[in-house]
């Protein structure tokens with residue numbers, strides 16, 4: 320589809336329309352845009368769009384119209400097309416073809432594209448644009464720099480990305496896959512642009528559920544049923560669930576027994592259940608008070624739980640090739656000491672108000688107020704997130720705060736973001752306002768279309784999913800290579816390919832949508848998959864090896880004159896030139912799936928080029944070197960893109 324290119328030209332500061340899909344953006348940046356003279360010389364789409372925009376201004380005296388330029392729907396008719404004449408005709412009450420004629424007459428494409436004529440207009444008023452044959456090589460020369468068209472920003476921004484978000488005493492499951500993988504890819508995108516990305520793992524390590532399991536673990540250890548030093552996450556997870564169950568009073572059951580008069584035995588059983596659960600809960604509340612008061616014994620058990628959970632979490636993150644570390648982890652507990660002061664601040668400044676004994680912040684446009692203190696004096700998830708925003712802006716210097724969290728927490732973030740702005744916690748030292756965005760992701764579904772679970776309804780642990788993907792990748796490799804590869808090669812490749820498969824499958828679907836988890840699809844070497852992309856890159860590697868083995872000076876190819884002649888060369892070149900624009904789109908929309916789609920298109924275009932245009936076996940030296948250079952540039956762009964997505968690479972497949 321064709322889209323506006325406005326707002327994507329500036330390589331430095333990324334602007335976002337306020338109506339983005341699946342996310343909330345409550346404040347626009349106050350920083351000025353870079354002037355348009357920074358239009359990158361290599362991006363033909365931007366240059367064509369600028370030329371058409373100027374033509375519209377000259378022909379109709381309409382400044383800054385949307386030129387609606389995009390890649391041609393059908394490459395037979397040109398390389399790009401502009402659909403501007405249709406809405407323009409409507410607006411001016413004119414026949415769109417007349418409008419197109421006026422645009423065509425006023426467009427100056429210089430030496431970039433063939434001059435526009437009446438013959439460039441098709442159908443109701445589409446304008447087809449064809450680049451000049453020798454323009455592409457010049458554009459590629461301009462792209463072929465160390466930064467591949469993404470120069471460092473004049474003023475790097477600090478972006479805080481909320482990733483991972485595990486909870487103590489619980490196994491990581493498929494939901495954490497998304498937060499980790501997408502969040503890390505978003506952070507990597509900002510890093511690729513030269514911005515400063517700070518990851519924050521907002522660990523759920525505080526509150527009553529944590530106190531419940533802490534008490535349980537402590538009791539088990541005291542009874543000699545558990546060795547604290549050998550505590551593992553599976554045991555912890557089990558104790559966590561038991562504690563939850565034991566604290567859950569079956570009041571409904573008791574009510575039913577009374578209502579249907581099910582007899583004294585049932586009544587006694589239910590009374591006992593409710594009473595014991597209430598006792599358990601009261602005891603857990605006492606443990607929470609001790610935890611908050613830094614009781615050394617309780618705190619020691621809590622620390623043990625924290626270590627056990629975090630060791631597994633960080634190991635999984637490392638295996639996933641996501642840059643989530645201990646330093647990047649700031650649990651809810653780290654804000655506990657700030658909450659009373661924060662709430663008092665909001666109360667005294669009149670930001671918060673009382674409602675039925677609780678304290679709330681009302682946010683314009685949202686019916687449900689943001690609850691920050693319960694009637695019993697306890698603080699909430701939202702209170703902690705407010706403290707986190709304050710710290711991220713004031714102490715970490717965040718100018719843009721991105722939350723890669725499940726879409727089902729949408730209301731929570733709208734409330735918290737609104738409250739933070741109202742409280743002035745997003746005020747920047749330069750007088751601007753930090754931007755808050757929820758990069759919401761959809762749910763991972765099983766084949767049955769319901770949230771992905773095991774047959775018995777348990778969450779599937781992330782580690783077991785990764786193991787399965789790696790095992791399947793291994794079988795797929797063995798099928799392909801037969802006995803040709805060494806055992807070690809198979810194992811290392813299998814790990815990388817399995818991880819790439821699972822990550823890519825997650826990144827590739829539109830972020831805010833649900834998707835069905837399918838091992839079969841993701842580990843396939845064909846189609847839009849991680850393994851296919853790794854394979855495309857490895858294929859270029861082997862092509863270069865082959866060339867070098869034939870005595871071709873592959874180093875000389877790096878600066879060889881480019882000859883873009885065949886259709887397949889042209890398609891590949893146009894896609895390469897589009898890459899920086901796609902990356903800017905990702906940074907703007909926080910949607911890594913756009914880069915996935917682009918890299919896939921690129922890999923397919925390369926494969927067509929490779930099939931149709933002999934490289935090593937080209938007819939003459941000039942062609943051979945030009946094609947090698949094109950292949951080398953493709954490899955660099957692919958490598959750069961795959962690394963930005965955080966996929967592990969494989970050199971030989």
Ligand code: ARG
Nearest residue numbers: 481484485486521523704724
């Ligand atoms: N621990 C939370 C959960 O499992 C996710 C944390 C998301 N981040 C945040 N700043 N609230 O739902």
